[in-house]
Amino acid sequence: MGKIKMDLQAALEKDPAARNKFEIFFTYGGFKALYRHRFAHWFYNHKMKYFAKLIASGTRRKTGIDIHPAAKIAGGVFIDHGVGVVIGETVEIGANVLIYQGVTLGGTGKDTGKRHPTIEDNVMISAGAKVLGPIVVGHDSKIGAGSVVLKDVPPHSTVVGVPGRVVKLNDMRVDDIDQKLPDPILEEFARLNRRIEKLEETLKIKSCKYSITQENSVDGIEDNAIEREIVELENSIDNNKENLNKKEQ
Numbered sequence: 001m002g003k004i005k006m007d008l009q010a011a012l013e014k015d016p017a018a019r020n021k022f023e024i025f026f027t028y029g030g031f032k033a034l035y036r037h038r039f040a041h042w043f044y045n046h047k048m049k050y051f052a053k054l055i056a057s058g059t060r061r062k063t064g065i066d067i068h069p070a071a072k073i074a075g076g077v078f079i080d081h082g083v084g085v086v087i088g089e090t091v092e093i094g095a096n097v098l099i100y101q102g103v104t105l106g107g108t109g110k111d112t113g114k115r116h117p118t119i120e121d122n123v124m125i126s127a128g129a130k131v132l133g134p135i136v137v138g139h140d141s142k143i144g145a146g147s148v149v150l151k152d153v154p155p156h157s158t159v160v161g162v163p164g165r166v167v168k169l170n171d172m173r174v175d176d177i178d179q180k181l182p183d184p185i186l187e188e189f190a191r192l193n194r195r196i197e198k199l200e201e202t203l204k205i206k207s208c209k210y211s212i213t214q215e216n217s218v219d220g221i222e223d224n225a226i227e228r229e230i231v232e233l234e235n236s237i238d239n240n241k242e243n244l245n246k247k248e249q
C-alpha cells in the first residue's frame with residue numbers, strides 16, 4: 001500500500017497537468033498499470049505465476065502498458081501517458097523514476113538470466129527511448145527522447161542519440177566525440193619534414209617554409225612562392241659549396 005501512495009504522490013509532483021490524487025487514481029493509465037503491477041508482482045512472488053500473468057495481460061489490454069509481473073519496481077515511479085511502455089522480466093527500477101510513453105526496458109536478445117536494465121533512483125526516460133540489455137542507468141540521469149541505450153550510463157548523465165552517448169555529465173557538456181581520424185599519409189609527411197629540417201640544420205641551409213603538416217597551411221602560399229623557395233634553396237646550396245671549397249683551400 002505504501003508504494004501505491006508513493007506512486008500517487010510522484011504522479012502529482014511530476015505531471016504539471018495533474019490536479020489531485022483522486023483524478024490520478026481513476027484516470028491515469030500509467031498509475032493504473034503500476035497499481036495493478038504491485039498486485040501481479042505479489043502473486044508472482046507467492047507461486048501464483050499464472051494469476052500474476054493474467055493480471056499483467058489485463059493491464060496491457062486496458063492501458064497499453066506491458067509490465068512483466070517479475071519486474072522489481074520501487075515506490076514513487078510515474079509512467080506518464082504510458083501507451084507503448086514495455087518493461088521486461090528482469091528489469092529493476094529505483095525510486096522516483098519518470099517514464100514516458102513508448103519506452104522499452106528490454107533485452108538485446110543476446111543475454112540470458114539478467115538480461116534487462118537496472119534503472120537507479122531519480123532517472124527520467126523520455127518518450128520512445130529504448131534501454132536494452134543488462135546495463136545500469138546511474139541515478140539522477142536523463143535519457144533523451146528516441147535514444148537507444150546499450151551501455152552503462154554513469155550517474156548524473158544526459159544520454160541522447162542512436163546509439164545513446166553521454167552528452168552531459170554533472171550538468172557539464174561532454175565532448176566525447178573524437179573527430180580526429182588518423183591520417184597515415186599526413187603522419188608520414190610530418191616524419192619526412194622533421195627529417196628534412198634536421199638535415200637542413202646540419203647543412204645550415206633553409207628550404208621549404210610551408211608544410212601542410214604544420215600550422216602554415218597551403219592556403220597561405222602565394223602563386224610564385226614555391227619557385228622563390230627553390231631559387232633560395234639553390235643559392236644556399238651554392239653558398240655552402242663555396243664555403244666548403246674555401247675551407248678545403
Ligand SMILES: CC(C)(COP(=O)(O)OP(=O)(O)OC[C@H]1O[C@@H](n2cnc3c(N)ncnc32)[C@H](O)[C@@H]1OP(=O)(O)O)[C@@H](O)C(=O)NCCC(=O)NCCS
Nearest residue numbers: 081100125126127142143144145146147158160161167168
Ligand atoms: C534529454 C532531455 C531530457 C534534455 O536533457 P538535458 O540534460 O536538459 O539536456 P540539454 O537539453 O541541455 O541537451 C543536451 C544536448 O543534447 C541534445 N539533445 C537533447 N535531447 C535530444 C534528443 N532527444 N535527441 C538528440 N539530441 C538531443 C541537445 O540538442 C543538446 O545538444 P547541444 O549541446 O549540441 O545543443 C530532453 O531533450 C528530452 O529528450 N526530453 C524529452 C522529454 C519527453 O519525453 N517528453 C514527452 C512529454 S509527452
